[in-house]
Amino acid sequence: MAEPKKVCIVGSGNWGSAIAKIIGNNALEKPDMFAKEVRMWVFEEMLAVPDLVESAKDADILVFVIPHQFVRGVCNQMKGHLKEGVVAITLIKGFDIAEGGGILLISQVIRSTLEIPCAILMGANIANEVALENYCEATIGVKSAELGATLKALFQTRYFRIVVVNDKETVEVCGALKNIVAVGAGFADGLGYGDNTKAAVIRLGLMEMIKFCEVFYPDCQQSTFLESCGVADLVTTCYGGRNRRVSEAFVKTGKSIEELEKEMLNGQLLQGPATAAEVNIMLKSKSMEDRFPLFTAIHRICKGMIPAKDFLECLKNHPEHL
């Protein structure tokens, strides 16, 4: 029998709390697999750094659930203070920016800074609804089947249902790209289009997400897009979610994204336009803007290069329909 594994959550916010409750319960219910004491280092804007090392040093599993912009700093603090054989899993949506522009996945930052394996958990998971124990699903992406089974045991409950896939990049990339598509859905709503058009925007967005992964992460599998991290999270984000809402206001008010971030988000960055800009750098570097007319049009509209009313015009020769 292996020793029960020690878990340390590097967490903050509603999502951190909701997931700590799940992990805590599972650790109590499965004492053969997990140590009863689950440590949670609560992230508060880089205070309490000595505690971080103290909390993490004995951990076998590190669970990252903090704002993406602080991952690099946290990892640098922990570096050299971790146990042999420790593994990580990230629940962080968003991405880091690569040198020269373009998307760098959070799991890549963790993996390269700490030199440990890093799995991913993503899905249609609004934190408050998970905390209420409402039924939902999530996807874990991890290469090793053995680690996948351990992580499933750590996260799955009767109401929080997990599917494990080995296609880890796709799981994480979906969580970034869906926000671009949600901006497009918001444009369609703002322009007054109905269900048909919105459905077409969401589906063409999904097809460009798949194409993007095929180009930049060639090991990706189409079936992963049918998981919770893919189509389910995409749909939820395109019907609810702040990217859709702010983008609808963008069309209706004529204000810039920056103005709306100030007015509607207390100055927080809206993720969809930022991701669209980074993705655009990657597409340009391969001369592939034409093959991604939806991503490209959304970026150009956010930047004021073309008017929002031309959005659908940009989709009228989509490569999907040739």
Next chain:
Amino acid sequence: MAEPKKVCIVGSGNWGSAIAKIIGNNALEKPDMFAKEVRMWVFEEMLAVPDLVESAKDADILVFVIPHQFVRGVCNQMKGHLKEGVVAITLIKGFDIAEGGGILLISQVIRSTLEIPCAILMGANIANEVALENYCEATIGVKSAELGATLKALFQTRYFRIVVVNDKETVEVCGALKNIVAVGAGFADGLGYGDNTKAAVIRLGLMEMIKFCEVFYPDCQQSTFLESCGVADLVTTCYGGRNRRVSEAFVKTGKSIEELEKEMLNGQLLQGPATAAEVNIMLKSKSMEDRFPLFTAIHRICKGMIPAKDFLECLKNHPEHL
């Protein structure tokens, strides 16, 4: 050069009118491919039958867009009066009932009664929005690539965008099964669940649609579910659509489906519960109810065999999560 093809629309209603406008314009714009005169026999509850034969007898392409319950009668009237080499395409959502119960596809009825090939067009296409020329997509399912190219030329416009696939059964089956899933989405709404749970219901519904096709139509391809006929039409139906609406009322009012059909639909049959019942006959015949817990729970709830509040409980051991 082949002769321009003569088209006859056997149509009625808003969808018939919207599609007649598209076909009429395309025939005018492509005189090499299609005869300018497009005949439309307007279906009015089985009146004017001699006209039907007269309208259809010279046609090279028959376009069916009438209520599904009248297809058999119309085909029987035309039988023996059609031109050699004529082909059909059906835009009809819904299905016929096989002897002994279970789903019989409308294209199968047309194919077996008239002994001609029959393609399918389905998608997220609300008739009024198509008539307004709002941007949308549809999927044509047809085995022959040559016929596929002809039909794409007949239907595609700048705003009505077509993808042709050869997996024709899946295109048509999606149009029936999505209504079952929409009933589940309505239950989730009626029970007061939020976005996470609804996303899980829609995704598990999609997975059961795929599994159903794998069992009963083994040539199906997973990629077809990513087309407009699949995920796009499903999502639209689960957010808008009367199956969702009546099913939400079912949970909130405690009335039976039959009562709600009278009150909310002027006595028209709600397609989701009817399809769930026919699908249940097919699943029972293969002892497969357990492998389709969502379809099965929806059927049992509609029939009053279990209370709606147990819906999510039925999904807690879904085979997707094992």
